[in-house]
Amino acid sequence: MKKLGCNEKYCDRCIKLQKSLEEKQLVEYQLKSTMELVRMGMWSWDLNTDKVEISEELAAILSLDLSAFDNSLDYLVDHVIHHESRALFELELKHAISNQLIRQCDYRINLPQDKHLWVRLSGKLFSSKSCTTLKFIGIGLDVTRDHHNNALLATNLNFMRSLLEVLPNPIFYKDRFGVYKYCNAAFVEYLGRAREEIIDKTVYDIAPKHLADIYHQADLDLMTSRGQQVYEASVAYADQTIRDVIFNKAVHLDSEDEVEGLVGIMQDITDKKAMEKEIKMLHQVKDVFLNLNHNLMEFRSIDDLIKALLVELTSIFSACDQSTVLEVDKNGGMRIKAHYGFDNDEIDQFQIKLEESFVWDESGVKLKQAHIIDNIRQLEDLGYPKVISSDLNRSIESTIVVPVDIDDELKWVFTFDGFTKGCFNKRDASVANFIRDELPLLHRLLSLYLETLSLSRYDGLTGLMNRSYFDHVFDDRLHLVKRNGMTLLVVLYDLDGLKVVNDLYGHSAGDKYIKTFTSMLKDFYREADAFSRIGGDEFVGLFNESSVDRLMERILTMRNEFESLKITDGENVFSGSFSFGISSSHNHELNKTVLLNAADERMYLDKNSRR
Structure with a gap:
């Protein structure tokens, strides 16, 4: 085997050289394969000749036809570098000459159909020891995938940013x-x-x-x-x-x-908490109305109901410091019907015309729904009456006004007052409107109950107790007399000449005669005294009096005034009188029949003595 021009067939030197050559070829092959795999190629720029050399690998990446390439920078600028990257490429060339360094930069490459290709170029200056050779040597790396991934990442980031923004x-x-x-x-x-x-x-x-x-x-x-x-x-x-x-x-x-x-x-969660509070308040209001409805029979009057209701409702509005109910009469006058949170008596005397109060609204809109007033101090400055405060050291700043209609007429105005401006909100107003809507129903139920109760207990013509109810009251009074040792006087009245009035002037005149008498009875005696119509012209009264003489004096005074009256019914004018008899629990057995019979005997004695 003879190689490398050596005459010796198996020279050691030749063998070593052959081996080195093979190793070099292997390295070159491995390097070339690696560059193809990572899509990388070599380039050089000779500064002496201003010529550029492009490796086959890099030319393949750039889709550069090496046969048409004239090795000039101008060719690269005009035909290889995309116009978007030309300014950067030219700037980096100037920087490379000035600083003897080509910085790593990415450039977009021209491709058909405007396809995207990005190459990262970098390099270093190389010079020979004699400085006769001066060139930049570097690599070009296909980074298109990186740019694609970065663009995709940027798109995703922009999407996420846009999503967060909306x-x-x-x-x-x-x-x-x-x-x-x-x-x-x-x-x-x-x-x-x-x-x-x-x-x-x-x-x-x-x-x-x-x-x-x-x-x-x-x-x-x-x-x-x-x-x-x-x-x-x-x-x-x-x-x-x-x-x-x-x-x-x-x-x-x-x-x-x-x-x-x-x-x-x-x-x-502000609105959510406010809604939960409103729902809780509405449940509380419903419980109040339900409880009052269940206990309607305990109330003797509408006034008692209103007073009890005000106490319960005031506790529901947490910001409320005092409250009132003003009753509106047919002439538009308002007076205090109930109040809560006041210790002074001034509030009981308060009266005002509806049109003079700050709740008045000429359009009528505010009087049809509950509403909040937060400018009370300004209204007072404009001349409206000052709102009475339960605390002499503090003034009312806010109030909820709740107008309540009964049978389409304004009947009451509830006010819930607070010392802090803005202490009430729209949720409170919503609850107040619920109260406004529900109260007429409760009023109607109690009115029906009281009307039914009245029909069962009281005489329809006179408003006095009927005989059945009077018997219960009489028994109760006798029980008290037995327990407390007090004196009970029983008076029996007989309206003189009622039959004659009926026969001469008609039953309308007779009714007028009866009502005039009972009206005087109510005016002449105390509220604790009890009266009943027990017959057509007979009446009975119960008095917690100890002196028969004082009571007789009062009755005689009343009779004198009654006899002086001229009773008019249409064109008919007449006068009347009555007879009476008194019995005392002190002188008789504590028995209802005994006392009534004793009073009846004395009544007839009185009647006979006056004929």
């Missing part, structure tokens, strides 16, 4: 030092600040200190414990109102599992 919940990101690095549009809008006033700032720059302390401590606890965190806190809204918010936060960790920052999302 989410209605405020979202933010802070670094581990508590500095805001990102926030979405909802967060900007919620705080009412420009984005520049938030980014690179801390909570102490954008929130009141007492709230910032809460947020900061929560952040420290989260970054210490890691994981996630959910808590409720107050936040100053854009309009400076304080809102209720739930914070959901989680830490962001870097590749070394160290805390890099935290991301948070806010959920405003």
Whole structure:
């Protein structure tokens, strides 16, 4: 075997040279294969000749026809480098000459049909020891996939950013030092600040200190414990109102599992809590009405119901410091019917015309629904009467006005007053409207009950007790006499000449005669005295009197006045009188029949003595 021009067939030197050549060819093959795999090629730029050499590998990447390439930079600029990258390419050439270094840069390459190809060029200056050779040698690497991935990543990031921007919940990101690095549009809008006033700032720059302390401590606890965190806190809204918010936060960790920052999302629950409060208040109001409905028979009058209702309703409005009910008469006058929270007597004397009060509304709109008045002090300055306060050192600032119609006529005006301006909200007004709508039904039920009760207990013509109910009252009075040792006087009245009036003038005149007599009975005696019509012209009265003489004097005075009256019924004018008899529990057995019979005997004695 003879190689390398050597005459010796198996020379050691030839064998070594042959081996080195083979190893070099292997390395060259491996390098070429590697460059093809990673799509990389070699290039050089001779500064002495200004010629550029492109390797076959790099030419294949650039889709460059080496037979048409004239090895000039101009050719590369005009035919290889895409117009989007030419300015950068030319700038880097100038920099390379000035600094003897070609910086790593990515350039877009011209391809048919405007396909995308990106190549990363970099290189170093090489010179011979004699400096006769001076050239840049470098590589070109196909980075199209990197650019595609980066573009895809940028698209995804833009999508995520756009998605975060349109989410209605405020979202933010802070670094581990508590500095805001990102926030979405909802967060900007919620705080009412420009984005520049938030980014690179801390909570102490954008929130009141007492709230910032809460947020900061929560952040420290989260970054210490890691994981996630959910808590409720107050936040100053854009309009400076304080809102209720739930914070959901989680830490962001870097590749070394160290805390890099935290991301948070806010959920405003102010309206939700207000709605829950309204629902709770509505349930409380319903319970109040239901309880009053179940206990209707305990009320003796509508006034008693209104007083009990006011106490219950006042406790439902947490901001209410005092309350009143004004009753409206047919002439538009208003007077206090019930009140709560007052210790002075001034409130009982309060009266005012509806048109002179601040609840008046000429359009009638405000008198058809509950509404809040927050400018009471200004109204007082305009001349409206000052609202009476239960606290002499404080003034009423806000009130809820609740007008209540009965049979399409304004009957009552409820007012729930607070010492703090703005203490009532639209949820309170909504509950107040529910009260306004429900109260007429409760009023109707009690009215029907009282009407039924009256029909069963009282005489329809006179309003006095009927005989059946009077018997129950009589028994109760006798029981008290037995227990307490007090004296009960029984008076029997007989209306003189009722039959004659009926026969001469008709039953209408007779009814007028009876009603005139019973009206005087009610006016002449105390509320504790009890009266009943036990017959057509007979009446009985029960008196807790100890002196028969004093009672007789009062009855005689009444009779004199009654006899002086001229009773008119249409064109008929007449006068009347009555006879009476008195019996006393002190002189007779404590028996209903015995006392009535004794009074009846004395009544006839009186009647006979006056004929």
